[in-house]
Amino acid sequence: MNTEKVAEYIINWLKEYAVNAKVSGFVVGVSGGIDSALTSTLCAKTGLPTLCVEMPIHQAESQVSRAEEHIAQLKERFKNVSSVRTNLTSTFEEFKSIVPITEDKTKVDLSLANTRARLRMTTLYYLAGINGSLVAGTGNKVEDFGVGFYTKYGDGGVDLSPIADLMKSEVYALAAYLGVPNSIQKAQPTDGLFGDSRTDEDQIGASYDELEWAMKMQDEGKVADEFNGRQKEVYEIYTRLNTINQHKMIPIPVCEIPNEFME
Incomplete structure (x- = not known):
């Protein structure tokens, strides 16, 4: 950079x-x-x-x-x-x-x-x-x-x-x-946010360096079964959090009413 x-x-x-x-x-x-x-x-x-x-x-x-x-x-x-x-x-x-x-x-x-x-x-x-x-x-x-x-x-x-x-x-x-x-x-x-000494890594279970690696692997289309040991653990942590937190990353869902119901 x-x-x-x-x-x-x-x-x-x-x-x-x-x-x-x-x-x-x-x-x-x-x-x-x-x-x-x-x-x-x-x-x-x-x-x-x-x-x-x-x-x-x-x-x-x-x-x-x-x-x-x-x-x-x-x-x-x-x-x-x-x-x-x-x-x-x-x-x-x-x-x-x-x-x-x-x-x-x-x-x-x-x-x-x-x-x-x-x-x-x-x-x-x-x-x-x-x-x-x-x-x-x-x-x-x-x-x-x-x-x-x-x-x-x-x-x-x-x-x-x-x-x-x-x-x-x-x-x-x-x-x-x-x-x-x-x-x-x-x-x-x-x-x-918790009033104690816990770090981001304590909460997430992986360091930011590890998460950056996992983010790159996901972008390359990798899956967890391609890794072993700590790499597999980190990748699974990353993909789990990425999945459950999608509601934060995508636009708020809007219930769009079909036109025929509005006539």
Whole structure:
């Protein structure tokens, strides 16, 4: 990948889209992870107003400190960058106190994790609305179109996706080229939605390098029986997630009424 040309292309794409949409700039949720760090840097480099938003919900201190380090660095480098911190912990706790809680802890934990992401989406759109901006998504290609590792109408609810055609390895390469803090480049990827130390790999069962390989194998028409050992295990993880999460990747199904019923 030609990192210089890719970075320039995305920056120009972002700027052109915003100008054509007649909006002032971008709003980006910054988590302390590599994807949001890269996205916010690309938005900042357009020269358009870029609002970086921290939205902790029982967040680990390491994630908070990385997000703060990145935002401080961006504000020092770019005069068009501003930031706001909206602590949603009390909002989240209030939500938990008014909804039914079932005995199925696994389902409850997952639903509450997705609720965190959707509270953040709501916050980003509020801030985008009052600033006349677009919400920039932070999903990469493996997450968005491979395993569907995001929350529908949470971090998947965005106006545009500048890095969704980049593999995770390409995200790291571009982030290094653009000077994202080393602490973020070295951190284990995590969605931070469960209030513990679990990583993306812990949840998925495979690393992003392995998932990229599996995505390439699927594109080449390979099937699980062509592999053995860890490769077969990874490929089966990938294809299972790709299948069950198709509802996130395809347009919302619309029940189209036959014309003869409408006459």
